[in-house]
Amino acid sequence: MKVRFWGVRGSIASPMTNAELAVKIETALQLAVKAGLKAETEIPAFIKSLPCYVRETVGGNTAWDMMRRDYGGNPVEAHILLTHTHWDHISGIPFFVPGFNPKNRVTLYGPFPNLEDRIRNQQKFEYFPVPLPAAFHFVQLKENSVFQIGEVQVETLPLNHPGGSYSYRITHKNKRLIYATDSEYKDLSNQSLMPFIRFFRHADLLVFDAQFTLLENIEKEDWGHSNVLCGIDMAIEAEVKKLVLIHHDPAYNDQKLYKMFKDASEYLEIYAPDRNLEICLAYEGLKLTV
Numbered sequence: 444m445k446v447r448f449w450g451v452r453g454s455i456a457s458p459m460t461n462a463e464l465a466v467k468i469e470t471a472l473q474l475a476v477k478a479g480l481k482a483e484t485e486i487p488a489f490i491k492s493l494p495c496y497v498r499e500t501v502g503g504n505t506a507w508d509m510m511r512r513d514y515g516g517n518p519v520e521a522h523i524l525l526t527h528t529h530w531d532h533i534s535g536i537p538f539f540v541p542g543f544n545p546k547n548r549v550t551l552y553g554p555f556p557n558l559e560d561r562i563r564n565q566q567k568f569e570y571f572p573v574p575l576p577a578a579f580h581f582v583q584l585k586e587n588s589v590f591q592i593g594e595v596q597v598e599t600l601p602l603n604h605p606g607g608s609y610s611y612r613i614t615h616k617n618k619r620l621i622y623a624t625d626s627e628y629k630d631l632s633n634q635s636l637m638p639f640i641r642f643f644r645h646a647d648l649l650v651f652d653a654q655f656t657l658l659e660n661i662e663k664e665d666w667g668h669s670n671v672l673c674g675i676d677m678a679i680e681a682e683v684k685k686l687v688l689i690h691h692d693p694a695y696n697d698q699k700l701y702k703m704f705k706d707a708s709e710y711l712e713i714y715a716p717d718r719n720l721e722i723c724l725a726y727e728g729l730k731l732t733v
Contacts, residue, residue, distance in 0.1 A: 444618045444733040446648065450504030451725040453624070453654045453668065453690035454531055458503040463696055470497050496697040502727030506624065506690070507535035518546045522592050525553040526625055527608040528561045536562060537571050547578045554584040554599050554609050600642045602626035604667035612642060618733045619645060621683075624652040624690045627660075627667045628677070636677065643681035647733045650725070651678070653688040656703060671707040679718050689725040700724065 450456075471493060480489055490498055506526075519541045526532055541547045551562060559581040566575045584590070586609075589598045598612040603626050610623040621643050628636060643649055654668035671688055678686040688707070691700055704724040711722060723729075 444613075444615050444620060444647075446620065446731045446733060448687075448689070448725050448727060448729040449508035450506050450535075451501055451689050451691055451727060451729075452503055452505045452531070452693055453652070454505075455693050456503050456505050456531075456534075457693035459500055467497055467697075494701070496701040499726065500697050501691060501700055501724065503693075504727060505531035505534065507532055508727075519544070519549075520547070521549045523549065523551050524597065524611050524613075524622070525551055525555075525558070526602075526610070526622070527555055527604065527606060528553075529606065529608075529625070532625075533562065533565060536575075537566055537573065542576045542578045545577055548580060549578050550580045550582060552582045552584055552597075554586050554588060554601075555607050558583050598642070600638070603628065605665070608667070610639075610642060612646075619647050620733055621646040621649045623650065625667055626652055626669060627665070628669055628673055629664065631673075636680075640677060640681045643677060643683055646681065646683045648685045648687060648731065649674075649678055649681070649683045650687045650689050652690045653703075653707075654690045654692050659692075671703055672710060675707060675711055675715075675720070675722065678720055678722075679715050683720060685721045685723065685731075687723045687725050687729075687731075691725075 474493065474497070475489060478489060480486065521541060536542070539549070542549050551558065562579070562581070563575050565571065566573065584599060586601055587599060589596065591597070594615060596614040600610045600612070602608045602610050602623065608625040610621060610626070613620040613622070623639075623643070628639070651674040652669045653671040653674045655663060655670045657670045657672050660668070660670040660673075668690065674686055674688060688704065695703075701724065707722055711718070711720060
């Protein structure tokens with residue numbers, strides 16, 4: 444099973460600003476002076492040595508990144524699982540290029556009520572100049588449903604989010620991927636968390652909403668999101684192999700995100716050094732093989 448992350452931000456797209464880019468350039472030049480670079484041939488190795496938050500960016504696109512190409516006219520069959528219909532999770536649908544080719548078939552799935560109406564209403568003339576193309580089709584799911592897409596088994600579970608959201612457990616050839624974004628876990632008792640722990644159990648890869656720090660999660664109670672430490676604790680309890688932190692807050696720059704990831708790694712090392720859990724910070728273009 445191959446997994447690629449297109450957009451990893453939460454709430455709203457947040458492209459890098461000129462000021463943020465200037466800080467990265469300034470920091471890189473300061474480190475170059477400190478390293479004593481004297482020749483252009485030294486630059487490639489120096490760039491590789493820079494901290495991740497300087498040489499890279501996690502990106503500013505949200506969970507639905509628009510696709511700009513149509514694979515040379517070859518027919519495309521796509522199956523898209525929607526967690527819910529907040530803007531950051533559906534805003535790319537009107538710009539999804541394969542949807543405009545009548546030879547393609549794009550099927551949208553969702554357990555929330557009125558799936559088709561919600562998506563079609565987004566492209567009413569008052570809001571968007573082009574109606575939803577004919578390539579789109581809909582499968583209205585039920586809560587806690589189990590169904591097949593070819594050889595892939597998919598299970599759903601309701602999450603704790605304003606307006607509702609759903610997690611998906613995807614199984615293919617004994618490999619298990621859990622996508623669980625947009626959820627808040629206020630009640631940390633075993634009884635409250637057990638339905639989620641059972642759903643996450645033995646996942647090879649758990650993609651988890653870690654939008655806030657622990658303190659900000661407390662301050663922003665009922666916003667419907669979680670934090671890094673909660674993700675680690677639940678992943679350990681569920682015996683997850685790899686945890687990917689996603690749905691980054693749009694106000695967090697790369698330096699803060701990588702600091703949060705560093706703190707998470709230290710937390711795991713201190714409190715569960717004997718657990719076989721790998722954690723990863725999601726960024727645009729990240730590719731994983733499960």
